[in-house]
Amino acid sequence: MADLTSQNKTLLTLSGVSKHFGGTQALVGVDISFERGKVHSLIGENGAGKSTLGKVLLGVHQPDAGEMMLDGEAIHLRNPAQGNDRGLVGISQELSLLQNRSVADNISLGREITRGPFVDAKKTRENVLATMERFNMHLDPDVHVGALPVAEQQKVEILRALSRDARLIVFDEPTARLASHQAEQLLELVRSLANSGAAIVYVSHFLDEVLKVSDTISILRNGKLIRTSDRKTETRDSLIVGVTGQEVQNQFPPLSPPDLQAPPVLSVRGISRAGEFEDISLDIRPGEILGLAGLVGSGRSEVAHAIYGASPLDKGQISFAGADLSKASVSDCLKNGMALVPESRRDQGLMLSRSLLENVSLPHLRQFSGVLGLNKKREYEEVDLRCKETRVKHEGLRHPVDMLSGGNQQKILFARAAVGQPKLLIADEPTRGVDVGAKRSIYDLIVNLANQGEAILLISSEIEEIMGLCHRVIVMSRGRISKELVQDNLTEQAVMNAAFSGG
Ligand SMILES: Nc1ncnc2c1ncn2[C@@H]1O[C@H](COP(=O)(O)OP(=O)(O)OP(=O)(O)O)[C@@H](O)[C@H]1O
Ligand SMILES: [Mg+2]
Incomplete structure (x- = not known):
């Protein structure tokens, strides 16, 4: 029985x-x-x-x-x-939405209610709204999916699956x-x-x-x-x-304190961008790991992008390694020694059909070029080294990155950022989708880079990661800095309170 x-x-x-x-x-x-x-x-x-x-x-x-x-x-x-x-339905690891279509279109795609040969737009839309209601997941049905932050895009994908x-x-x-x-x-x-x-x-x-x-x-x-x-x-x-298949080791490597006498390598003063963030000031010293905490949508990634030259400031100053980068472009920032591990590997990071080698080395080709042109051997060796350090599991550096599993794609972004030892590494959710073993190797990398004198700006939604890796933490809420926490007042509770505060 x-x-x-x-x-x-x-x-x-x-x-x-x-x-x-x-x-x-x-x-x-x-x-x-x-x-x-x-x-x-x-x-x-x-x-x-x-x-x-x-x-x-x-x-x-x-x-x-x-x-x-x-x-x-x-x-x-x-x-x-x-x-x-x-x-049998799925919510995929990499979102598969049509960026140029509305939320409602994406949810109902392929399942539109028809009247004769025509799509009954009104009924289709009602169905979408009913699904949102039923699962208590509310989104504006008319907004383009491409305009939504990733967390919201994912809701669209979930709603699409639930509507069947x-x-x-x-x-x-x-x-x-x-x-x-x-x-x-x-x-x-x-x-x-x-x-x-x-x-x-x-x-x-x-x-x-x-x-x-x-x-x-x-x-x-x-x-x-x-x-x-x-x-x-x-x-x-x-x-x-x-x-x-191994015994458990400590989750985080030991941190050594940065030199508090050293002048900051990055100084941000009163930067603002309408609708994104307001009046942000922060400093990072060489060898310091500064955490940027806060809820998704609090403006953390937007601040990082602005520092990296990816979006212009409305006001405020950014100085970096002695240069004024307030109006700099991404390539200026790269040249001056910044590197970014972006949040979304698909949209911002990787050329999926190109090889690992190309993906890792492309932004750094200048570095591998001499009077005789590109030094392919040095390029290969450097990429190979960085892929080993980040423990990328691959079949060969000349294979396309879309053959890698999701977490290994994430590691490629990190390997790329580590090439050429930047003075400032901005890491936006660097271990998202990375397995426990490889997480530790990325933590080791971050801490090693800091020990070698690099400044690190770490954005993470994993509070443990913020607590385990950062010397100092700035918490953002609704586009503003709500709190700065240093070692003696840095507790999980304090970070959470600041993240949820009105800002
Ligand atoms: N379409 C594909 N073409 C070639 N190889 C692939 C393809 N999809 C997966 N693989 C390979 O198959 C293996 C398993 O990949 P899979 O994506 O199932 O891993 P996973 O457990 O989901 O990993 P992750 O935690 O990184 O998402 C990996 O070695 C990957 O490189
Ligand atoms: Mg996977």
Whole structure:
């Protein structure tokens, strides 16, 4: 009898599923099943095969071997549309929205209500509004998706999935782009979707989140399923050991104090940009890691972009390494020794169809050029070194970056910023989507750069990261600095209070 109940609960079963891409074995003989009403998390290092597994479930990828059973019947999904038709939907790791279309268009795309041959725009729109209402996720339906910050764009993607009658929903790192209170809301939503009977596949690198939301946890390593277990039998440490195959080490490297006598390398005075931020002043000394905390939308990234020359100031001054960069362009800033790891690897960062080599070295070609032209050997060696330091898992530096897993793409951005030892490194959410092992190597990199005298401006929504890495923290709220915290008053509670204060 017990067997019968468990069978009824099972929605989707994979047996012996394998999938390779060229020489990479992304999945190896995976046996796994997903139950109705349960949140089943997939965890593992970057490149372990989590997204590939999710995409096999949705019909995006077809397995090379193995079987898939939906409700006890074998299925062969040739494309995601066939998956969608069976109620298998996904929220992808990289957003896949049409930037030039409205929120409502994106949510209803492919599912417009028609009257005869025509789209019934009014009904379609009503449907969109009803979905927003039902899941309590409200957005302006008419605004262009491209004009929204990433956190809001993701809501659009989630609403799009929810507007179909989903039986199984794959969430691939859904909170990677969200601030902590938005992540909380999302977890509640995930729970309530499971409670209403859907099978949830939840991919995340945030182990605390996984422990909180899951019923079942599966660990993947190098394409193999290491184990599937009841959440109650796992702890943070047991998961780390499972994911990395190694014993747990300290999360953060030790910090040495910066030279407080040294003059600041960056001085920002009273900078403002209408609608983004107002009257921001800050200094960073060589060797100092300054955290910029605050909620998503508080203006942190906008300040970083302005410092980096990517958007002009309405007023205020920026001086950097002795130069006045108040009106500088990005290329001026680069030349003077700034580097930026941007927030969104897809829109701001990578040329996905180009090689790792090109992506890492392109902004630095001047540095590898001498009287005899480009020194290809030096270029290759430097890129190779930086990719090793950041532990990018790849098949060769000449392969295109879109073949890398999401977290490895993130590491490429970091490798690029580290080339040529900038005087100031601005890192906007540098470990987003990066696995626990590789996170530590990025932390090591940041701290090493600081120890070598580089100044670091670190924007992070992960409060632990801010607490563990920064000498000093500026908290922003609604475009203004709401608080500056130094070692003796730097507590998690103080950062949170300042982030939520009116500003
Ligand atoms: N379309 C593709 N072409 C070539 N290789 C791919 C493709 N998609 C994935 N891979 C490779 O398959 C392996 C598994 O990738 P996958 O995206 O499933 O990892 P992941 O566990 O989701 O990692 P992350 O945590 O970084 O998102 C990686 O080595 C990746 O480079
Ligand atoms: Mg992935």
